[in-house]
Amino acid sequence: MLSQVSPAFQFELIAQDGNARAGVFHTPHGDILTPVFAPVGTQATVKAVSSRQLTELGASLILANTYHLYLRPGSDLIAEFGGLHQFMNWHGPILTDSGGYQVFSLSSIRKVDEDGVTFRSHIDGSTHRLTPEKAISIQEQLGSDIIMAFDECPDPYDPKYNQKAMERTHRWAERCLAAQTRRDQALFGIVQGGVFPDLRARSAEFISSLGFPGHAIGGLSVGETKEEMHAMLEVVTPILPADRPRYLMGVGSPEDLVNGVLRGVDIFDCVLPTRLARHKAALTMTGRINLLNSVNTRSQSPIEEGCQCYTCQHYSRAYLRHMLVAKEILGATLISIHNLHVLLELMRQARQAIIEHRYSAFASNFLENYRLP
CATH class of the missing domain: 3.20.20.105 (Queuine tRNA-ribosyltransferase-like)
Incomplete structure (x- = not known):
């Protein structure tokens, strides 16, 4: 039996606010800043998203x-x-x-x-x-x-x-x-x-x-x-x-x-963020959106105002709805990029809130404003 804690894998606890923890998990292929969301690549691929796009999203x-x-x-x-x-x-x-x-x-x-x-x-x-x-x-x-x-x-x-x-x-x-x-x-x-x-x-x-x-x-x-x-x-x-x-x-x-x-x-x-993207739904910081809804037919707005992801910086809801109606595979990629960004950004914000000892307020504010599906 191997020793269970290899020097290659060390977990550092950087900050704690209540039970919430911010840490770093060291691995042979890089550090993982926690808390962290991991995109799922079931069959050695995060569906519709390339490795380069995952890197640009900041996935660790x-x-x-x-x-x-x-x-x-x-x-x-x-x-x-x-x-x-x-x-x-x-x-x-x-x-x-x-x-x-x-x-x-x-x-x-x-x-x-x-x-x-x-x-x-x-x-x-x-x-x-x-x-x-x-x-x-x-x-x-x-x-x-x-x-x-x-x-x-x-x-x-x-x-x-x-x-x-x-x-x-x-x-x-x-x-x-x-x-x-x-x-x-x-x-x-x-x-x-x-x-x-x-x-x-x-x-x-x-x-x-x-x-x-x-x-x-x-x-x-x-x-x-x-x-x-x-x-x-x-x-x-x-x-x-x-x-x-x-x-x-x-x-x-x-x-x-x-x-x-x-x-x-x-x-x-x-698998939620990419699965939702393939089923016409987008995540936001305040709830889910069905992009196929007719209200988006002529909308020049991004999925979420203020979002810094590639999709929101370059494409309108009208375009994304068109992709879905036309059954173009680019739609799944663009919406997946956005949905993954939301969860990765949420964890980045959570980590910062823990480090600044304000996670309880952060969590309360988020949960009060998030519309459950």
């Missing part, structure tokens, strides 16, 4: 998906290219999930046992086997900076099964640690436990005891209420070590980012 971390890349094009092929950084031409930090969430979402075509999971590919129906050891091996081939332990993500409301899945997740976490061979990757453990405070506390204590260089909070934003998510964060984050980054998996709406930072979370990721 992106996420790729182990399950999808294992099935296509295959981790062996990516390893031949020297890993994900070279394969996708992104030279900043990359985080890969373990594939656990995707496998467990395939409830009708997978079977779980103590050793791992047998599942059928959603692409061609072929049968595959994923274990903690294999999840680590695949991620080592991918060469990402932050890798995730293999976990079981159950329905959040079943208490009996959540305990069973949590205990299995703990055993799998130990196996992942034993399987890791690369020191240039930070392996994060994952806290589970559904919406049950006692299970969440037990899981956070156990995962913390294993010495991971960072910790993820899984099994949230999977159907529970916002209030339940907040309650679980309030249980978990005080238990997790203060000197390690905390990652809330799969969460990315603006109000959730602000509330997550308020409760001590450092890292977020979500």
Whole structure:
């Protein structure tokens, strides 16, 4: 078993305001200023956005998906290219999930046992086997900076099964640690436990005891209420070590980012900004906009007044609506650029507010003025 905290991965806590934290996570491919939102590049691409555009947006971390890349094009092929950084031409930090969430979402075509999971590919129906050891091996081939332990993500409301899945997740976490061979990757453990405070506390204590260089909070934003998510964060984050980054998996709406930072979370990721862009919706600092609405037909305004993103600096709502009506793929790119900018800028503003010890007021003001969808 490798020592869990490599010199290549150090987390510095720069400032704290209440539970909100501003830090720096050092990685071999660059520093990550936290709190941070990571755009999701499921299949080694942030949909409709190039690596150069991500750099211009100021993205410092992106996420790729182990399950999808294992099935296509295959981790062996990516390893031949020297890993994900070279394969996708992104030279900043990359985080890969373990594939656990995707496998467990395939409830009708997978079977779980103590050793791992047998599942059928959603692409061609072929049968595959994923274990903690294999999840680590695949991620080592991918060469990402932050890798995730293999976990079981159950329905959040079943208490009996959540305990069973949590205990299995703990055993799998130990196996992942034993399987890791690369020191240039930070392996994060994952806290589970559904919406049950006692299970969440037990899981956070156990995962913390294993010495991971960072910790993820899984099994949230999977159907529970916002209030339940907040309650679980309030249980978990005080238990997790203060000197390690905390990652809330799969969460990315603006109000959730602000509330997550308020409760001590450092890292977020979500497909939301690019998915919304492909479905005709734009994020703003005060709520979502449907760009297909007829009111935008002749609008010369940008998506959001005062926004400094490339899209708002060069294109009108009328043009973007035309792109959508005409089904031009440029529309998805331009709206994705804007939506990503909103979340990245929100985290930049949040970080500054923490450093200036005014995050509580910042969060209150944002949440009061943000219209929920």
